[in-house]
Amino acid sequence: MGRGIFAGKAAFANATPRLMLYCLIHAMGSVFFGYDGASFGGVQAMTPFMNKFGSYSATKKAYYLPSRTASLMNSLPLLGKFTGTVVVGPIIERIGHRRAMGVTCLVQIVGAIIQVTSNHAAQFVTGRFLVYTAVGLVENVVPTYQSEIAPAPLRGFFVGSIQLCLTFGSLIAGIVNESMSRRTDSSGWQIATAIQALPAVLIMCGLWFTPNSPRWLVFNDRSDEAITVLRKVRRQEDVDNGRPEMEIAAMRDEGQIGKREKGPWRDLFSEKNKRRTGIACSIMALQQLTGVTFSSSYGPTFYRSVGLADKAFVYAVVNNATSVVTAMMAMVFLDMFGRRTLVFHGGWSQGAFLIAIGALGRKASPNVHESNGIVAGMQLYTCILHMTLGPGAYITAAEVGTQTLREKTMALSTALNVVVGFIVVFVTPYLLAEIGAGLGYIWGGFAFFTSIWAWFCMPELKGRNLEEIDQLFEANIPAWQFHKFQTDGLSHDLAVLEGGKADAKVVEQLEDTERGDAVNR
Template structure:
């Protein structure tokens, strides 16, 4: 994270001081490199430090902050677009360095991952770090010592596997799940929503309200992203992602149908705008965070960082294809699809719902070691919800859930 922050700050400085397109592009590349590092490091770290019953909430928070970032960027762009001097674009690009400075200030107070420390043979440091991030009851009940023992007994102590192991018979299924869900996140149009909202509204004749509608869209998505953080640990990854995909399909088809009418009424226009906002709201509450959560927790201990790395890299590549092709699909010169572009994203969302049902296992509430047991059992995805692990990983996860439930009961009794 320290390297990521430094890359981000350097990229912002290079952009702000640019006197040529080439220099600005170099700064932009560095910024995007930092984004890729964040999407890799943050979910992996969160998945390793969070107790199983809260892993969806914690890892899913990255979607909230990505959406919140889009909201801030949209507001800043709208305000700064009124500047006629260089200060407009310089402030807009310079703001990119602010989050990195905030993170750097917080890093000294951030413990290392206990799992990483165990993999390096630093048991006492791992226990101390775990005790810092677990609550008092977990410490008093000896759950931290049990968790450390479970980590020492798992593959966490094994030497990290090579990249080629991602696609061997033992890990191929896990890698394919991470790659598929990261690709689906982009292919259902997340960039279409976050990056081309104002362009879309202008294209369909709503130029006067383009930035306003985009800001509303981002604001609603921030709220639903917060709701999504709760949904995954309440209803499970499979159900939330499945229902999210088919709902996206419905709203995207409505965008295509209402927006492409030759003689659109005011009601049609309002319906299209509402569908666009609702589609984005569903995306940021379901498939958006689900991609990061699943990719972060699906990899085995010896390959977790590599699984997340290849998944986020694939996400960036697919996202680049979407970003590059969207202007040509949306406008002229190009396919000039306009609102009909919604049908394309709807097709991918429909495929996503089918994929979730047949291929995405339920990982809610499971310890990372219990997930290893689940894949070793080779159950079909639709039967994974009923699987109960028999090893220490499952016992630790269940103990954490019992502690959390006990805390909730005590809070109710106090009230």
């Protein structure tokens, strides 16, 4: 199919109020993902928190957080996140996205309660472990749900919202930490920690009104329920024209019905699926290797290392604020320009600014112009990251897997993302101490490599429905030819209809097919 489909007026006409509501309710899970990631960095620096869980220094006559305690509080939660990414696939396959999100919210709330009521560091670490288990779950549940319920021309818009919610959560965490840091009692860190549970409570209330993914329902032989869901989230004129039934017919045409057994983990590396698995894992690893964790976790520390300590937190807040704006832009650009295009141009652009940071920060005491250049480079690098590779990694990993392995593909790629992120977090302090701004050369090198990888290995999937994607990979064509490939069958015709370009002949063909399926049933 020619790729004239993009997120224009015709595409956004598919964004019905109920579709937006269902996606928004799930997207709020990414808010506590972003909040959790940024909140603890400020909480552990609060004096009452150190008084509660730290040790007393007779020399400094003050409490401090011992290195071992700080290390456990920061590293063990990543094991929880890894656990969440590993178990989430079977959970979704078994009980569906809706109930899986309910489980996620319960784990998040319990973890927050354990932290707030902690009297010992071990209890607080246990709470953080549970909270990050929920983060690992939500990192998979949200994008896979949105990718399966959204129409193809808007899949990038809705799944791309994960980056907006992440940065918004980080921004809220920064504001809350700044406000709570002024308190002299334990209520400051307790309130900042308790807010982690608020999005989970709101989501649980909203889940009463949200349906399961129609594809999950179809896969579990509940096609009538799937049609009911699609009738709720599609335009009335499309419902009147029988589009929900057409979508089910397209899934049936691609052999999605009748395969009720989800594929085992080993199938991820079969000859048929290893390319798709490799794409998902590669882009999620590259997201970390281009410095996303460095930007979010060590931004203030980096500014201090290049002599900008007095404005370090101000620059970090500005980073978060501008990232919210660029993440909003990404939601539109992913469907307008395509995932591959954004990641390709984002890679070399990030690389250029990271190399510039490394060059300008090579001096022990950079002058005012060099300092301004470092700040500008860091801001622009972060903006580009949140507009390109940041959301591009999630949408690609969510849509590239087969129906039988989609949850496991996403789970494996996010688990790898956690492992690589842990390595980045672990080595960054040592690299900052040794080479300072020279770290930009390392992340910049990976950013340039990302562009090369995107050109040769990353397929363009914008505007393609999930059934078309199966045809594209079965054709075994090079990544740079995906956008030219003409699919066929009902999935092709449905994509034309979704793009607002269907003529009477296409609609009639789809209706005839559905009538034939109805007779067969």
